[in-house]
Amino acid sequence: MKHKAKWMGLLFLTLTALLLVACGKVGGNDSDESNKESKSKDSVAIKHEGGTTHIDKKPQRVVSLEFSFVDALAALDIKPVGVADDGKKDRILKPIRDKIGDYKSVGARKQPNLEEISNQKPDLIIADSNRHKGIQQDLEKIAPTIMLPSFDSDYKDNIEAFKTISKAVGKEDKGKDRLKEHNELMDKYKKEITMDKSQPVLATVIAKSGLLAHPENTYVGDLLKELGFNNALNKTETDNLSKYLKGPYVQLNSEVLSDINPGRMFIMVDKGKNDPNLKKQEEEPVWQSLDAVKNDNVSVVDRNTWARARGIISSEEIAKQLVDISKNEQNDKQQK
Incomplete structure (x- = not known):
């Protein structure tokens, strides 16, 4: 009898331990689910x-x-x-x-x-x-x-x-x-930009390394397209210039610039109209032969605003500048 009672006691302890472990696991699962639920509520x-x-x-x-x-x-x-x-x-x-x-x-x-x-x-x-x-x-x-x-x-x-x-x-x-x-502002500015948008337009940075153009698949190029401009470096043009590509940008030499021959240019520089890299470029014979240069359709703009910022506030600033350029051009025509 004593031997039987001993085994019954061991069996009872074993069952108790198993029940405690099982309860612990159930509690753990509830805790895990609670943590997951908490994470989903407190995060996105x-x-x-x-x-x-x-x-x-x-x-x-x-x-x-x-x-x-x-x-x-x-x-x-x-x-x-x-x-x-x-x-x-x-x-x-x-x-x-x-x-x-x-x-x-x-x-x-x-x-x-x-x-x-x-x-x-x-x-x-x-x-x-x-x-x-x-x-x-x-x-x-x-x-x-x-x-x-x-x-x-x-x-x-x-x-x-x-x-x-x-x-x-x-x-x-x-x-x-x-x-x-933003969309309302851009629509407003688009209507107020009265310059001839049909001319092939080239937006390019001028730095020590030369001209780095922004075709229509770049931020500035796409923005100009949204504002109604005709980009001189559209997809067809850039596909033909693949060896000059640096990411989405295009490194231009004199020969390629002459072939593109834009009717209007937006020149992005760090130091305004007196930027030394711009002055050096202006001395190039090819530069003087471009339609944009001959027709005085070259606008010098801030590189930070046009090339580096790439945001909705900066795009609004660019559009406002284009409105101002349009007004200045109209005033110049009226005075002639």
Whole structure:
């Protein structure tokens, strides 16, 4: 009897232990489900060019690694804690600087400083899907990171990026309202740009390396197309110039420039009409033979605004400048 009672006691203890383990597992599953449910409530899933990232709703400390993303944040009334600004704050357009206030520089856009980014304790990093794809994993170790087009984006790509950023920072409704305002402004400016848009137009940066043109699949090229301009470097032209391509941009030599022979040019420089690279270009014989030069249809514009910013605020600034150029041309004609 004693032997039987001993075995009954062991069996009872074993069953009790099994029940406790089972209850523990059930409790654990409930906890896991609760955590998943909590995560879904407290975060938003953002699809981007680098995958899908879960971001806490309304992140408070955002780091931007491109100017177009700074533009988007400013349009949403968000002040980033860190910006890759190439160590030059004046590269950010003044209306955008005024909105975002103070921030910490986190290095160059081409090669941001990971340690400095980490020091800002961000809860969201917005990176360029072209320039920063090699450091995506490093960025993700610091904070949730979304990868969006900027450097090689066109105007429409940038609008889509703005929508993604609006969702990521918990301001989707404000983003929709701002885009509605943007579209209305751009329609207004489009009507007020009275210059001849049918002429083949060339938008190009002039730097030490020469002319780097922006065809219609670039930000400026696509924006000009949206405003009704006829781009001299359309898809057919750029397909024939594939050996000159640098990403979406086209390196022009004198021969190619002469063949294109634009009727109007927008020249993007860093130092205005007295930019030394522009002065050097103006001495070239081919330059003097261009229709745009002969007919005084060359406009010198700010490279930061036209080439580097690539955002909805900067595009509004470009459109306003085109309206002003139109008015000046009309005044000049009336005085002749």
